[in-house]
Amino acid sequence: MAANMLSWLPSIPYPPSQDGRWSPVTATLNWCEEDYYATIYSAEIVNTLTNLLFMYLAVKGIHNCLTNGHDSIFLVTFIGYLLVGSGSFLFHATLKYPMQLVDELSMIYTTCLMFYATFSYGKSRRYSTTLAISLISLALFITLYYHYLQDPTFHQNAYAILTAIVLLRSLWIMEVNIRPKFRSKEREAANPRPNGGVKVMQDREDRRDKEILRQMWWMIAFGLSIFLSGFAIWNLDNAFCPTLRRWRRQTGLPWGILLEGHGWWHLMTGVGAYFYIVWGIWLRHCLNYEQDDYELIWPHVTTMPVVVKKRKPYANGYTNGSAKKDM
Known part of the structure; x- marks a missing residue:
């Protein structure tokens, strides 16, 4: 049915699959996209190229961290995010087992970095060191056990559990430490207001934090919805692969590309993961009482959010970073 709806569009037939530059396939996974139908240099061309969004957003995040002084753990996390996109690019281009490990295990390592950023904040050096050693040991265990099992379900479950723990912990920290009615007495004591707490200042800060x-x-809802929608499309791609392949060939190129569910998974989870890291950066600045020094820039849902330093006005009325116009 779907193919017939697009039959009136101009298209070219799908070329037959062929042996590729990286043949034979040694990965334990092979996705629904047909192998080497477009070029001998990429086993799955759509699944390969959709990782370019990961790389772009990673570079964007790294640049933002370097230019705005965000905590170094988030710079390292974006580097890990870049490794995820690069590993996935190489995996889908070659369908080689070593590249599969780079793709999948880098997802675990990047999530462990966010785990550390979430659970180590405000803790003692001893606690943070113990947590770091524990996470390194966990990552090593997952690496070795996954290589032994070679069962993708193990990797997927480990990634899902780690991600869920980090997300729930971050939500709890956000609500308890920022929402005025939940804000802990300890944090109030750590950030005393002048004159014992002027009500006007309290009200201003409460409105700001709300x-x-x-x-x-809104960021969480949008990012999580995009991520879960990508996950749902990926599962549909797995469940109905024979039907989707038939529809693609009936539709022809380039329109059949729109039915590549794993490619949509890359695009949507890349956006969702980026939103999550930016949220983590913004949350960290709020926990550091830097809400008046930084701001979230996200004008509408079609743009990627960033957290930047606020421009502070100078005495002459110009802002930091602005230049006077020629007279």
Whole structure:
């Protein structure tokens, strides 16, 4: 049915699959996209090229961290995010087992970095060191056990459990430490206001933090919806692969590309993961009482959010980073 709806569009037939530059396939996974039908240099051309979004967003995040002074753990996390996209690019281009390990295990390592960023904040050096050693040991165990099992389900479950723990912990930290009615007495004591707490200042800060929470929850809802939608499409791609392959060939190129579910998974999870890291950066600045020094820039849902330093006005009325116009 889907193919017939697009039959009136101009298209070219799908070329037959062929032996490729990286043949034979040694990976334990092979996705629904047909192998080497477009070029001998990429086993799955759509699944390969959709990882370019990962790389672009990773470079964008790294640049933002370097230019705005975000905590170094987030710079390392974006480097890990770049490794995920690069590993996935190489995996889908070659369908070689070593590249599969780079792709899948880098997802675990990047999530472990976010785990450390979430659970080590505000803790003692001893606690943070113990946590770091524990996470390194966990990552090593997952690596060795996954290589022994070669069962993708193990990797997927490990990734899902780690991600869920980090997300739930981050939500709890956000609500308890930022929402005015939940804000702990310890944090109030750590950030005393002048004159014992001027009510006008308290009200201003409460309104500011409520607005920040509204932005954060909207970011979480949007990013998580994109991520889960990508996961759902990926599962449909796995469940109905023979039908989708038939529809693609009936539709022809380039329109059949729109039915590559794993490619949509790359695009959507790449966006969702980027939103999550940016949310983590914004949350960290809020926990450091830097809400008045940084701001979230996200004008609408079609743009990628960034956290930047606020421009502070100079005495002459110009802002930091602005230049006077020629007279």
